[in-house]
Amino acid sequence: MLSVKEETQNIKTRSSNIRLSLNRDKYSNLTMSFKSKSKIIIKLLFKVNFRELYNLFLAYLTMKRQPLKIKSSPLFLQVETTNKCNFVCKMCYVNRERKNENKKNLSVKNFKYILKRFPFAKVIILHGAGEPLINPSLIEMIRIAKKRELITGFFSNGSLLNKKIANDIICLNLDWITFSVDSISKEMYEFIREKGNFDILIDNMKYLLNLRNKLRKKTEINVLMVLMSYNIKELPKLLQFFNDLRVDKVAVQRVHLTGDDLKRFSKFLVTDKDLIKKIRLESERKANQIRTKLVFQSYFLERNQKRRCDWPWVGPFITVEGFVTPCCVLSDYRIINFGNLFEEEFSEIWNNKKYQNFRKRLKSSKRPKECFSCPYYSKTVF
Ligand SMILES: C[S@@+](CC[C@H](N)C(=O)[O-])C[C@H]1O[C@@H](n2cnc3c(N)ncnc32)[C@H](O)[C@@H]1O
Ligand code: SF4
Ligand code: SF4
Secondary structure, eight states: OEEHHHHHHHHHHHTTTOOOOEEEEBBSOOOOOHHHHHHHHHIIIIIOOHHHHHHHHHHHHHHHHOOSSOOSOOSEEEEOOBOOOSOEETTOSTTTTTTTSOOOBOOHHHHHHHHHTOTTOOEEEOOOSSOGGGSTTHHHHHHHHHHTTOEEEEEEOSTTOOHHHHHHHHHTTOSEEEEEOOOSSHHHHHHHEETOOHHHHHHHHHHHHHHHHHTTOOOEEEEEEEEOTTTGGGHHHHHHHHHHHTOSEEEEEEOOOOSSOHHHHHTTOOOOHHHHHHHHHHHHHHHHHHTOOEEEOTTOOOTTSOOOOOHHHHOOEEOTTOBEESOSTTOOTTTOOOOBTTTSOHHHHHTSHHHHHHHHHHHSSSOOGGGTTOTTTOOSOO
């Protein structure tokens, strides 16, 4: 889940230090490029009215002070457009721990309903725990988000991208799409991403890249690799591969542990710190040499780096059922939720006792038990 922070940092840069950790890409996140950041700056500087400007100021204070009660309305939101998926990836709970839950697509009606609750939003991410391209209304949702001039993007496994969808995505000027690719070996890719087909994915990516270039559009086309014991040594080669394909950026994120099944997760966690350091150095050298943009998500922190989570101050994660949760790492509403947007007004949820109490626990020296697996805090892996 791309942490909201890095993207938010973009806004920060532009709009007089508004530190909106929008893109610490946990799942979403993806990190924004200079181009995207510039777009936000321009919007902030030239397109905001007085109420928006005032909300930006309040959002700046929110990020700076992290109060329990928030006066600003979120500038960011992540909406789970579906919780269905056609893959069974090794590290993902969607079709494993959560395979028996009620699976559904978000309707356009509910999407519009959600958006109305966020009049000052500037950034939206359109995936949650599922494959967004399964939802036949995704393109319509992109259209609606872009009409509102939101910076819009999503992650995808890329398997369902056909020519029509590719054309719509590019013509609607989607700001970014990130393909999840954990290996460039067909065998390993299909081992990690059960039910996936490496050749189809690469063909789909090439089609989208060519179309984007042909139409001279600006959609950023990125790759995200989840670093596991299976694939860690591949990273430098993967960089070369996607540099040759001319993707805009390769981001790397570590495994989030989910649920209690640590035994299952322990198979693919990378615990050898020396190996991680070596691969990271080697990959950074390679990226410099071939001039590829490589991003280690912000939670590749060293032990002495300060750990801080901004999500519950920046914006909500909203599940397909309408539940409001703290972030995309905690996308399972049964673990934690602050209320349901389809039953209560968001303004009431945003500052209710549960949300405030969660913020309080996050600020305290002892992290909330729900966050045990979060890369921002967990010291178990790196
Ligand atoms: C949950 S998926 C949803 C979007 C889409 N189905 C996909 O695979 O890109 C979002 C991202 O989370 C990553 N992911 C899944 N399980 C993870 C885990 N346990 N730790 C870290 N990232 C994970 C996926 O690889 C993907 O890049
Ligand atoms: S494709 Fe995405 S949502 Fe589906 S199982 Fe894989 S990581 Fe999870
Ligand atoms: S620390 Fe908790 S709230 Fe923050 S991103 Fe991690 S799991 Fe989510």
